[in-house]
Every structure is written in structure tokens, then in C-alpha cells.
Amino acid sequence: MLVKFILQKNTVMSALKLSPFQQEKLQYYFNFFDSDGNGQLELSDLDGFMKKVLDFTGWDVDSQCARECHEVHECFFHTLMEKAEKGSDRINLAKWFRMWDGLIPGCMSMRNFPVWLRLLPKSLFRIIDKKGDEKIDAKELADFYVKFVGIPEGNVTSLVNYAMEQMTDHGKYPLTLDSYNQMFANFLIGRTPYGPGRFIFGCFEHMVQRTEFQLIQGPSDILQDPLSEFKRLQIAQHSPQTPNSLVKVKFFRAA
Numbered sequence: 001m002l003v004k005f006i007l008q009k010n011t012v013m014s015a016l017k018l019s020p021f022q023q024e025k026l027q028y029y030f031n032f033f034d035s036d037g038n039g040q041l042e043l044s045d046l047d048g049f050m051k052k053v054l055d056f057t058g059w060d061v062d063s064q065c066a067r068e069c070h071e072v073h074e075c076f077f078h079t080l081m082e083k084a085e086k087g088s089d090r091i092n093l094a095k096w097f098r099m100w101d102g103l104i105p106g107c108m109s110m111r112n113f114p115v116w117l118r119l120l121p122k123s124l125f126r127i128i129d130k131k132g133d134e135k136i137d138a139k140e141l142a143d144f145y146v147k148f149v150g151i152p153e154g155n156v157t158s159l160v161n162y163a164m165e166q167m168t169d170h171g172k173y174p175l176t177l178d179s180y181n182q183m184f185a186n187f188l189i190g191r192t193p194y195g196p197g198r199f200i201f202g203c204f205e206h207m208v209q210r211t212e213f214q215l216i217q218g219p220s221d222i223l224q225d226p227l228s229e230f231k232r233l234q235i236a237q238h239s240p241q242t243p244n245s246l247v248k249v250k251f252f253r254a255a
């Protein structure tokens, strides 16, 4: 039975146009919404997700921010359920991948996605921008990584510093909603582990391999020594189960 399931799963995965890295990212995104962690997305996950949002932001449940966030995600969950198998009220990971496989090819920016998806990064931006000053700063991003995404506190400072460097071009451009939208599009569309979109949820492993490849692509003044950069980030303690794969996203789940 298990063998049959694995064979079926592999058949589904091999038919996908998504790159392995996209699948890793999208699996992370799936887990982000699967608030009860049962491996299925269902309407009941929306309540758990909103509870996390309210705990994180401190928004009153009746506030405009909370209502808007709920509306956007309610629409998202209902649209997901419409894509479920007939008679089912849940989406599993394979179905989730197939949905994105149908959405992503040909998309160049968030504008190319349907409206029920375009609203998601804006909503996430509002959640992270706790001070409400229309830009995300390092402290807000660190808070999000630790409290919402579940990245260990001991790792977060160096990771956030690196993420902010990458997402703001070393501080040249603030992380506004416009630029966050572009990062988010890169998170969804990027087939390879380059580009700032990989920091949307801030948790990637195999920094050495990715950094070495970046150096081949073009030297960068902050990535002169990939190994020391990797050690500096100190995010390698959770070894992936498949060390030969080029890139592995670390799935953190907030406590």
C-alpha cells in the first residue's frame, strides 16, 4: 500500500512543470496555511490561520485590518475548495502542486495571477508591517520569522540581516509593498534558488551550494567566501534528509 502511494506520488510529481525548488517553496507555503498540520488544507485551517494572525499582530478581531485579512484569506480558501476533487472539501499537497502548475507557467509578475492570489502578498505585508509605516524593517521581519514562521530565535538576527540586504539591495531601496510584491512573485515564479523571493519565509538550507552557484553567475561583494557566509548564517544545524539535493527548504512550524 505504501509502495503504491509512493509510486502514485512520484508519478504526479514527475508530471509537474514546477522545478524541484518551486515544489520545495510551495510545500512550505502549503504548510504555512495548514494550521492544524494534518497535511490537508480545509476551511477549518482558516480559523487557525486567523488566530495566528491576531496573536501576531495584536489586531482586534473586529478591526478593519483583521476583517480585510479574513476576507482575503476566506476568498482564497473558498477558491481552493472549488479546486478540490468533486465531493471533497480539502486539498492535499499533490493537488496543491497541480493547482500551481496550472497557474505559474507564463506568469512574470503578480499582475499575471488571478485576483484571489494577487491579494495574498498585500495581506501578508500588512501582517508583517506591525508599525504600519508602509515598509518592513529588520525588526518586523525578525518578529515575523520567529513568531509566525517559527525560525529559532538564535538564528534570526544573522538571517534577517542577510535577508534585508538581499531584499533592499543593501539598504538602497526600502521594503515597501511594491517591492514586497516583486519578492513574492519571485518566491512563486523563481525556478532556481536565486533572487530575493527565497526570503519571503526566510528559511532555506544548503546556502553553500546556492552561494557557490551565485558566485559562478557573477561575483558579489558580500559573498566572497561562501563557506564563511554559510557558517555566519548558522542555519545548517537542521540537516536535510536528502543531502544530495541541491536545495532544501527548511520547514519550520511555529509552536
Ligand SMILES: [Ca+2]
Binding pocket: 034, 035, 036, 037, 038, 039, 040, 041, 042, 045
Ligand atoms: Ca489542515
Ligand SMILES: [Ca+2]
Binding pocket: 129, 130, 131, 132, 133, 134, 135, 136, 137, 140
Ligand atoms: Ca514597518
